[in-house]
Amino acid sequence: MKILISTDIEGVAGVVHHQQVRAGNPEYERARVLMAHEANAAIAGAFDGGATEVLVNDSHGDFRNMPAELLDARAQFVLGKPRTLGMMAGVDQGVDAVCMVGYHSRAGGRGILAHTTNSFAFARVLFDGQEMGEAGMYGALAGEYGVPVVMASGDDVFIAEHRSLFPHTVFVQTKRATGQTSGISLSPQAARDAIRAGVAEALRQPRRPAPCVLPTPLAVRIRTQTPALADLFCQWPTLERLAADEVGFQAPTVQAAVRTINCLSAMSSVLR
Known part of the structure; x- marks a missing residue:
């Protein structure tokens, strides 16, 4: 095991x-x-x-x-x-x-x-409307x-x-x-x-829990800590501006969603 x-x-x-x-x-x-x-x-x-x-x-x-x-x-x-x-x-x-x-x-x-x-970048992250x-x-x-x-x-x-x-x-x-x-x-x-x-x-335990499986594709919505961060993230062509401080994108898998979020986190360093 x-x-x-x-x-x-x-x-x-x-x-x-x-x-x-x-x-x-x-x-x-x-x-x-x-x-x-x-x-x-x-x-x-x-x-x-x-x-x-x-x-x-x-x-x-x-x-x-x-x-x-x-x-x-x-x-x-x-x-x-x-x-x-x-x-x-x-x-x-x-x-x-x-x-x-x-x-x-x-x-x-x-x-x-x-x-x-990333506490500097993200105020809220949602997958299909569920806070994550x-x-x-x-x-x-x-x-x-x-x-x-x-x-x-x-x-x-x-x-x-x-x-x-x-x-x-x-x-x-x-x-x-x-x-x-x-x-x-x-x-x-x-x-x-x-x-x-x-x-x-x-x-x-005689039986393990079932894996946590989310239905995909996912609608990912991110509230940023500032509108400037939303400005920055929307340089990525597949991201959509949803509000002054919110962006969104579609992810085919959870892995794709997580990798995108990690890339946005890295991007945010240019505004620190």
């Missing part, structure tokens, strides 16, 4: 502030270690649950956060960018299930450090490969937002949001213990 663990940082226990998730300061250096230890807990849980092979996708920012020397030697690691499948890179390697560790609420959500892909966060987009991308999301961890708002998309997934709550940059967190060790147990429980 081959498992992919996609690890973000905003949902990690003890992480509540922007300084903790941005490279170049001591707070980030501590948080990336916390991230690595939660990944290790998920790896241990995967092997406890019967996995024979584990891939870990570093899924935050520039995709090279966790110190390699801290990571469990039994796993292999997907690092760096650009990569076609982004936070779900590795799902095309014949994996049987996905675990999402350290994930967070979507843009406009009330969760800790809530955003979708990173977990939703990438869980549906895994679904196109026939792979279910069996476990996910993060704050209470993240969990509440995603239960309908992943109704049979094992969720592990690492903290409770009391604001965008405040919360009540488990200790790092308690969170790791819960993640390890949650992954093992998910993999020991």
Whole structure:
């Protein structure tokens, strides 16, 4: 049984502030270690649950956060960018299930450090009228490969937002949001213990959840953070201007939608 663990940082226990998730300061250096230890807990849980092979996708920012020397030697690691499948890179390697560790609420959500892909660029992302966060987009991308999301961890708002998309997934709550940059967190060790147990429980289930499969093609609608970003994105010929701060496009697959969104995210850097 081959498992992919996609690890973000905003949902990690003890992480509540922007300084903790941005490279170049001591707070980030501590948080990336916390991230690595939660990944290790998920790896241990995967092997406890019967996995024979584990891939870990570093899924935050520039995709090279966790110190390699801290990571469990039994796993292999997907690092760096650009990569076609982004936070779900590795799902095309014949994996049987996905675990999402350290994930967070979507843009406009009330969760800790809530955003979708790029907080500078995107205020809201919708697939066929349904608001999507990173977990939703990438869980549906895994679904196109026939792979279910069996476990996910993060704050209470993240969990509440995603239960309908992943109704049979094992969720592990690492903290409770009391604001965008405040919360009540488990200790790092308690969170790791819960993640390890949650992954093992998910993999020991007699029947895995069905993959999250969205009907395609998709009508994608994006509300940008400023009209200037909508101006920029509409330089792409296949995008349509829907409002001063909204653009839209048609995507034949979830993968095409996610890849386009990631390209728009990269484009937005010219206006920073």
